[in-house]
Amino acid sequence: MRVTVRLFARLSDLAGTGELIREVPPGATAREVWNDLVLEWPGLGDYEKTISVAVNAEYARMNVAVRDGDEVAFMPPVSGGWDTCSTSS
Amino acid sequence: MATPQVATPQVAVTSEPLDADALIALVGAQGDGAVVTFAGLVRDHNQGRRVRFLEYDAYEPLAVRALQRIVAEAAELWPSARVATHHRIGRLEIGEASIVIAAASAHRADAFAACRYTIERVKQIVPIWKREHFDGGEVWLEGATADPDDQAARDKAYRIACSEQNRGACA
Numbered sequence: 001m002r003v004t005v006r007l008f009a010r011l012s013d014l015a016g017t018g019e020l021i022r023e024v025p026p027g028a029t030a031r032e033v034w035n036d037l038v039l040e041w042p043g044l045g046d047y048e049k050t051i052s053v054a055v056n057a058e059y060a061r062m063n064v065a066v067r068d069g070d071e072v073a074f075m076p077p078v079s080g081g082w083d084t085c086s087t088s089s
Numbered sequence: 090m091a092t093p094q095v096a097t098p099q100v101a102v103t104s105e106p107l108d109a110d111a112l113i114a115l116v117g118a119q120g121d122g123a124v125v126t127f128a129g130l131v132r133d134h135n136q137g138r139r140v141r142f143l144e145y146d147a148y149e150p151l152a153v154r155a156l157q158r159i160v161a162e163a164a165e166l167w168p169s170a171r172v173a174t175h176h177r178i179g180r181l182e183i184g185e186a187s188i189v190i191a192a193a194s195a196h197r198a199d200a201f202a203a204c205r206y207t208i209e210r211v212k213q214i215v216p217i218w219k220r221e222h223f224d225g226g227e228v229w230l231e232g233a234t235a236d237p238d239d240q241a242a243r244d245k246a247y248r249i250a251c252s253e254q255n256r257g258a259c260a
Contacts, residue, residue, distance in 0.1 A: 009146055057151045077232050079219050080147070080217025
């Protein structure tokens with residue numbers, strides 16, 4: 001089956017694209033989709049512990065099973081709003 | 090002929106300049122005693138770097154949902170308050186507003202608290218990222234790992250909203 005992967009901010013820089021189609025085996029979890037990306041772009045591995053995941057634009061967990069046609073988004077730590085740096089420590 | 094009026098949404102992610110007055114008009118109601126607004130502006134310096142401009146990226150559908158979730162949380166915590174917030178994306182120059190929040194209530198303490206809670210939660214869970222373009226380079230800034238169900242993060246935002254000076258608004 002196929003899923004659409006979305007990557008944001010530095011993750012999209014590392015992969016060289018913000019959107020790609022991936023073939024995944026039936027029953028694959030978001031984590032397996034992620035691991036597959038890390039194999040191709042090892043730099044993504046730095047985000048192992050800090051990414052968030054969303055499936056079809058809803059926050060999800062890495063152990064959630066994805067389905068054919070799903071949009072799976074991986075997101076680095078967020079920095080919207082204002083003055084993020086001075087308060088994130 | 091009347092000018093067609095576009096309704097102001099309670100939350101939005103937009104590449105257009107933000108309009109604080111529209112948010113104030115949206116949240117205000119007869120009988121209010123207070124409306125608090127907050128605007129986050131692009132600063133000309135950060136961590137010793139001279140900032141040229143910022144570029145905001147978003148996962149828009151999830152960002153809108155996260156903003157909806159935050160104003161709902163604020164309404165639950167301060168039932169007398171009404172909150173609206175718009176976040177801008179794209180290229181922003183120094184001094185431009187990246188976010189505007191308006192919170193109205195019968196009393197100022199609740200309006201301040203709801204406004205402060207909203208900005209703290211935006212920084213925690215809204216999937217928006219800024220790339221800082223500074224003299225000599227550019228860098229994506231990264232803050233918090235977004236987890237809307239993280240109760241500790243919610244508690245932290247609540248504590249900040251209910252700091253010493255604003256205790257009257259909180260249980």
